[in-house]
Amino acid sequence: VALVAEKTPAGIRLLEVVGNPPPGANPEALFGQRNPLRQMLQVLGHPPERSKSPGSGPVLIANLDNAPEWQNNTLLNVFEARSVVGLPLDMGNERYAAVLAIGQRALPAFLEEDRRVFLQLAYQVSVGLQNLQLLNETRRRLQEVNLLLDFSRKLGSLQPGDILTSLVESVKQVLAHAHSGWVGMWDEKELSIVPQSAVGYASAPDILGIRYGLQTQTGEIVDTRVVLPLRVFRTGKAERVAEVDFAKQYHLSADDLLRYRKATSGRLPISVMLAPLRVGENVLGVMFLENFDTPGAFTEEDEALASSFSGQATMALENARLYQASEQRTIQLQALTKVAGTITSSLQRDELIASLLDQMKLILAYDTATLWLRSGDTLTVAATTGFVDKDSRLNLSVAVEDSDLFKTMIQTSEYIAVGDLRNDRRFPSLVEPDYLSWLGIPLIYKSEVIGVIALEKREADYYNAELIQAATTFAGQAAVSLENARLYEESTNRATELDERSQRLALLNRLSSELVASLDTDYIFQLTGQQLRGALSASGVAAVMIDPRKKYILQMEVPMRGDSARTEFALPLALPDLPLFDQLQDSQGIFQTNDASSDAEIKALWGGFLKAREGRSLLVVPLVAGSAMQGWFLIYGKQEQRYSVSEIELARTMCNQAAIAIQNARLFAETRRLTEDLERRVEERTRELRREHQNSQTLLHIITELSTSLDMGLVLNRTLSVL
Structure with a gap:
């Protein structure tokens, strides 16, 4: 033996x-x-x-x-x-x-x-x-290599679901003792292992509905050292269990237990083997194989083979993730390039603001979005989308100091991402919020925050690092585009303003030249009225003067009314006393209204002058030379209108020039009158002196005749002849 x-x-x-x-x-x-x-x-x-x-x-x-x-x-x-x-x-x-x-x-x-x-x-x-x-x-190794090569050929797909299905199917096919199995991935949001693919079960959907989480539905903390999937996920090491303590090592809730029994037709596992899906030190998930009739069914060789398969699958998953990330990044970069070309090509600030949020949606998904633009210590809503009441939100303003979120972003120039608004004290709410994810991205130009884009999404923890990076890149381009559009708009406005100033200066120079060349008050009134009407696009202009009796006289009107030949409309025309003119005479100020018909202050002027000329808007500019008030130009339009500051200043300057020209004309007329009067007086005095001289010569001649003769008769005859 x-x-x-x-x-x-x-x-x-x-x-x-x-x-x-x-x-x-x-x-x-x-x-x-x-x-x-x-x-x-x-x-x-x-x-x-x-x-x-x-x-x-x-x-x-x-x-x-x-x-x-x-x-x-x-x-x-x-x-x-x-x-x-x-x-x-x-x-x-x-x-x-x-x-x-x-x-x-x-x-x-x-x-x-x-x-x-x-x-x-x-x-x-x-x-x-x-x-x-x-x-x-060697044979075993070669067989494993062949199996791995076959498995590698099956991993041609870059879809994670297909890779996991190929993994669990291939391992079950190779390991005869594996009656069923599933592979699950760690879900960071649920903090649990979620089965993704299962084979060998009577009802695979029920297995896929089970969750192995760190916390039960009742709030109980699960011991990861005992529950098999969590233990392997935590340690990152493969494990074989010869005889399973189902209740303790599976630790299923009542609902998950019903799902498991339905999936296995009431059978419970005898022995199991688990292998982690691991990339370096990072464990992605767990592969779980079950045997229902044999204790210690899985050997060390089975564990090594399963680990090889899981390692191969993990590499394929990582490649798929990298490929998808690269593809997604490529799409994002293409979208960013396209969007950058679109927004940088627009130099119209209003158009850019209106389209900015729509362009952002091509890069980053959101449910609502708000564009805030900063002015000093205030942020104002410039554009919104996704809100039912978006129109009412426009132009809403908030002080930076009143918002912790805005204050932090402006101080740090960093984005703020809130995964769940329900857990953030900066979003107090008495009701359940409709949107759980919030992302705030500052618009930064030359190290200064010029605005903020705020995004919301219904899902919690939606905005991950990649999405935030894409949003930050877009925000940088948007900030540059907004600032370029603002600078372009400023330069355009300045160019327009300079052009308008040049035109106004040319107008003033032309008016000044013509006014200086004329001393005719009627011509001065007519010329100034025509120029005011053209410069301010008015319907008509009238000149009201103050006569020496302090009465108001309608001196000129442009255009002339067709019925001005009638006696009651002939110019100059005396106007009734008006409180408005009395006030303006004291203040020497300007009066403006965009609806003269409803302004009680000029009711008399409306009824006596403007109504007949269909005037609605009115601008009253004084004619002041030095401290002397001469009258006013009335500039009126048939449409409701308020004149800008620059237009009022132009009208004031033109009226001042006209007032000086009128004063010069009046002074010239007064000087001319005085000259003519003086000449008349000189002529009269000359005539008087000539008569006196003649009289003196006559007397002298008589005296001479008297002194040269003693003949009275002769003297009388000569004297009478002289006289």
């Missing part, structure tokens, strides 16, 4: 009994007691100093009577041993075996030569066993 036993890291066990043992003998029970075979195996594999102890080499007993230590051995006595030969065998990889041959008759004494022969035999058998072991290992 020969006994064959093996020593592995798991322990020593009897492999086989060759021959016919005595009736009633139990080799397994006898092997558990002290015997030569067990002693050889116990010594094998120990340090050299211990391996030199008795029993470390071959056991050669030709006659048991000559071996006192084994004469009363139970195993040898049961097998009626008379001689024993034991050979230790080294199979490599810390695996040892030994063969104990038991003879029922004594043998001649063994010589040293016999001992060397048995040692050589043991060595040759050991080498053969090692080669066989290497051959089996």
Whole structure:
């Protein structure tokens, strides 16, 4: 009879009994007691100093009577041993075996030569066993490689769902003891392992509906050291369980337990094996294989093979993720490039603001969006989308100090992402919010926040790092575009303003030249009225003057009315006393109204002047030269209108020039009148002096005649002749 036993890291066990043992003998029970075979195996594999102890080499007993230590051995006595030969065998990889041959008759004494022969035999058998072991290992490895190659060919898809399905199907096909299995991925939002694909179950959807979370529905914290999927996910190491404690190691809720029993048709697993889906130190999920009829069904080789499959699948998942991320990034970059070209090509600020949020939706999904633009310490809504009442939200303003969110973004120039508004104190609400995710992105230009884009999404934790990066890139481009549009608008406005100023200066120069060249007040009124009407696009212009009696006289009107030839409309025309003119005379100010018909202050002027001319808007500009109030120009239009500051200043300047020209004309007229009066007086005085001179000459002649003659008659005759 020969006994064959093996020593592995798991322990020593009897492999086989060759021959016919005595009736009633139990080799397994006898092997558990002290015997030569067990002693050889116990010594094998120990340090050299211990391996030199008795029993470390071959056991050669030709006659048991000559071996006192084994004469009363139970195993040898049961097998009626008379001689024993034991050979230790080294199979490599810390695996040892030994063969104990038991003879029922004594043998001649063994010589040293016999001992060397048995040692050589043991060595040759050991080498053969090692080669066989290497051959089996090589075959197994090649088979695994073939299986992995086949599995790799199945992983042609870049869809995570297809990869996981191929994984669990391939492993179940290769491992015969795997009756069913599923593979699940970690869900960061749910904080649980969520099965994604399952095979071998009566109802796969029920298995896919089970969750292995860190917290139960009742709020109980799950012990990740006990629950198998969570334990493997936490440690990142594969695990085999020979006999499952279902209630404790699965830890399913009542609903999940019903789903599991429905999926397995009421069966419970006996043994299981789990392998992590791991990339470096990052564990993505778990593969779970179940056996329903055999304890310890899965071997170490099965675990290694399953780990290889899961590693291959994890690499494929990572490649798929990288490909999808690259593809998504490419799409985002293309969209960003297209959007950047669109928004940077627009220099119309209002159009850009109106289209900005629509352009952003091409890059980043949202349910609502609001564009806030900053002016000093205030933010104002410039555009909104997604709101039912979006029109009423426009132009709403909020002080930066009144909002923690805006204040933080402006101070730090950083975005703020809120995964769940319900858990953020900055979003107080008495009702459940419709939108759970919130993202605020500052618009930054030259290190200054010029605005904010606020986005909302119904799903919680929607905006991840990649989406935020895309949004931040868009916000940077939007800020530059908005600022460029503002600068362009400013330059355009300045150019327009300069052009208007140039036109006004040209108008004023032309008017000044013509006014200087004329001293005719009627012409001055007419010219100024025409120029005011053209410059302000008015329907008509009238000049009201103050006469020396402090009465108001309608001096001129442009255009002239067709019925002005009638006596009651002939110019100049006296106007009734008006309170408005009295007030303006004192203040020397300007009066303006966009609806004269409803302005009680000028009711008399409306009824007596404007109504007949269909005037609605009115601008009254004084004619002031120095401190002297001369009158006013009335500029009116048929439509409701308010004149701008620049238009009023232009009208005031033109009226001032007209007032000076009128004053000059009046002064000239007064000077001319005085000159003519002086000339008349001089002429009269000259005539008087000439008469006086003639009289003096006559008297002198008479005196001369009287003095030269004593003849009275002659003197009288000559005097009478002189006279």
